[in-house]
Amino acid sequence: MQLDNLYQEVILDHYKNPQHKKLNPIFDAQVHHINPSCGDEITLNVTLDAGLVKEVSWDGVGCSISQASTSILTDLLIGKSLDQTQVISEAFMNLMQSKGTEIGDAELLEDAVALAGVSQYPARIKCALLGWMAFKDASVQAIAKNS
Amino acid sequence: MQLDNLYQEVILDHYKNPQHKKLNPIFDAQVHHINPSCGDEITLNVTLDAGLVKEVSWDGVGCSISQASTSILTDLLIGKSLDQTQVISEAFMNLMQSKGTEIGDAELLEDAVALAGVSQYPARIKCALLGWMAFKDASVQAIAKNS
Amino acid sequence: MPSTSALNMSFDASVIAQDFPILSRKIRDGKRLVYLDSGATSQKPNVVIDAQNDFYRLHNAAAHRGAHQLAEEATDALEGARQIVASFISAHVDEVVFTKSATESLNLVAYAMGNAQKGNRFHLTKGDGIVVTEMEHHANLIPWQQLAARTGASLSWFEVTPDGRLDLSSIKSVITEKTKVVALTHQSNVLGTIIPLDEIVKRAHEVGAVVVLDACQSVPHMAVDVKALDIDFLAFSGHKTVGPTGIGIFWGRRELLAELPPFLTGGSMIENVTMTSATWAPAPKKFEPGVPSMAQAVGLGAALTYLAHIGMNQIHDHELSLTEYLLNEFSTIDDLKVIGPRDLHMRGGIVSFSLGDIHPHDLGQFLDSQGIAVRTGHHCAWPLTRKLGVPATTRASFHLYNTKDDLDSLVAGVRGAQKYFG
């Protein structure tokens, strides 16, 4: 079934056991993002340390795609340098815009390549990006705060 | 030619020799009406005397239909009682709405039956009515003034 | 031209469905299309598509703007459509205004009131009140928020009960002597709830307020008679009424339209224009500047003629029997919770629900893979879904062309989703 492209095992796993889904009350920046088309919401906290992403924690309501995508993001970005997170984020955004023509760089994106199927469902791309846009926003704020 | 239904000899005659087309400076009521779809304008003066239409005079710019219709109106209504003018006006309005299905009562409407063809050209009905609406308005004002 | 189905005395949705070409489309790997998203927009019968084609191929010209034959024909087509709309809702023909959508219609009345000067009955100021409800679509909420902000009037609202009805218990303190406008939906686009309009209209008129009815979800599905409802203004959309996109209706009582200032200004809505000022033509022209949306008006006329042939009461009965059937089927599914009233007397053919932990987006996606089109999300009534504690729901909404087969597919789809995500 074509749907299995979208709902890969990895995604359903992350959905059922989301990583770092418990807000740490200590953070450099906190953001609250909303998906206006479906009402999904996310709160995401970021803490930096010497140019590295020390911690990302989050909470929110949303579909399996938005929840899994955010969970995967935390696994992927925590511990990375800000430069690396930017490279990864851009690669992920490009993958989402690829309309099913790309499979994604598994070295770079790890579990996030499981979300490649989302790019064939335009209405769901925003779900997959919710956590990523929140992270982008929060990291900019955290950098500003730390500098 | 079907067009000859519209432009009957009588109409072209009235157009070329419009009756009472010279404003009498003495009047009971003066009105200024406009046809917003084509820009035609008319000024019309009415004087009453003991329930009779003593005088109608007018000036204005407009197409052959509006000019002829107003000219015919003056010939027809001057000297009539206000009750009669109402009967005639209503008969004329009905004729204009008849979409070519009526020829008009020649006893009552005299030359105005020549305008029957206008009812087949919906965009021109307003032209034929311009003077009549002005007369209606002016006679109401004149009655109000005289009472 | 009535379709063959429309001439049948007995109502057969599967025959009616044949009038709608899109319903024979295949979706995702050849699945039959099960279209249960008519609350968002309805499908179009051939008569509507053909009527627009005829207009473009034979009669297209600028209505009310020319003395040539095509312009006359275009004018007749437009005004004929206006007459059809008027008959459909039991209104006078000069009370019917063509807009682009219900959204524009509702903005029209709100902005036009904002344009009213002191002395005009629609003039609003600090101390005046605007009343809405908690179940409004954004299109009948935000324009009033904006009007309140522009004029200083206050905005208040009827609350919604946990089972999805309007709470009228405090009607006298919601609609007060200060209330100037009560704007509310006839039927909730989320819950299917039909509101107790009579009581509200009575109270509104008691205090001298006008009632603006958002009939987007009622006019397409039941007989609506503006005179019998005793309302003052009404809005609905063509595209939900098996008509074209890009056309809506604004209706207002004749004497109120005479006093309401214009909204959009431009050509053909004027009486006289100078460089510094303008005066207005009488309604409906006053509210229709520019070259009209003629093809869409003609298409809407064809749509309403088609619906009227079939019969609005038959359509409503059909949708209610579908609703009853679905509510029964749904009651057999574990974890499925219907959101909105269960009482069939107070609802139309819209069923919103949640399904355990399965997010509506995921459920909707699974149903789509089975060829079933539903809507998920807050349905542009975010304050309502938040209030009910379900920021997103899954919504199945029906129209005359839906069959029990469609609902059986939905029920099977829901069970399939439980297995898939279980």
Place this chain on the structure above:
Amino acid sequence: MPSTSALNMSFDASVIAQDFPILSRKIRDGKRLVYLDSGATSQKPNVVIDAQNDFYRLHNAAAHRGAHQLAEEATDALEGARQIVASFISAHVDEVVFTKSATESLNLVAYAMGNAQKGNRFHLTKGDGIVVTEMEHHANLIPWQQLAARTGASLSWFEVTPDGRLDLSSIKSVITEKTKVVALTHQSNVLGTIIPLDEIVKRAHEVGAVVVLDACQSVPHMAVDVKALDIDFLAFSGHKTVGPTGIGIFWGRRELLAELPPFLTGGSMIENVTMTSATWAPAPKKFEPGVPSMAQAVGLGAALTYLAHIGMNQIHDHELSLTEYLLNEFSTIDDLKVIGPRDLHMRGGIVSFSLGDIHPHDLGQFLDSQGIAVRTGHHCAWPLTRKLGVPATTRASFHLYNTKDDLDSLVAGVRGAQKYFG
């Protein structure tokens, strides 16, 4: 899908005319239709009619509002059309807003400015100035009169010379440091005059004013590049651009759309909504509440694709050669007076004229009896026709499908009218 004619390298209007089904209609007693009223509305090629039919028959659903396949297809269709419009006028895709008409587009920008609060660059107040011209269509005049009345800003204008050009001699005193908006037509719908836009834009930007261009009569007939023109906002209508009725375009510079407040409010233009407040989505969504006019957007996309295939420069050249031909022919007719500039460098394919004592209504009626459709009256630019001392004129206006034959018919018709009414 390009039409066969569009693939021809050489421009042949009589071949193009075959793409437009209405042009083979017969008028009044079997006369050939000679359609010379494209300034009011243009005719539609088969590709436009077919594109809309395809949408309704195969892809109809509410765009941006569902996760099902039809909704995805409808979204693609809508956004694909937006991309076509953007390319056509050399804009960014997120700068293109779908409205119902040019009239709505112009009202949008005027009302949105009226909604701007203090601190917003579009906020207008007493002391600020709005500049228009004496040759504006009512749609680009009355909205500004109304905005001036609402905000206390003053309205001033460029005058028109007796030969129908804009008088820029006092440009520095018309556009002053107080001017915030200059709204003007690109080409007069009465005179055909193309205005000296560069000089005006330069002066407007010098004082920090924005330029709103009414491109209703230019975009359908010549290549228009919003970036090259250096303007700030632009409006045009689909129905004059061989597209459907019921659709218009509003374009604005990206950074200006970001600051401009919304106009119509409702669903899908929001970021967040509570009972008492709302925040907005980024442009273009901010300006597009409600279910979009999808079929019309798709039809407009097909129309612009069709025009672009033929080539806007070819179309413009064709129309100019028709204009030249007609002006020459007209110069041989006694009592015929062309209203507007004679210089071909400053005009497009519109020729307004008077004919001795024969009233335009009568002339138009006579021409109609010959199958020739022209427009008569003040053409929704009443202050202009009054200024020129011709409250009503007869107007012949062309488009890509008109031929020299059409003009020969017109000339014969004019001579016939002289005889008929002589």
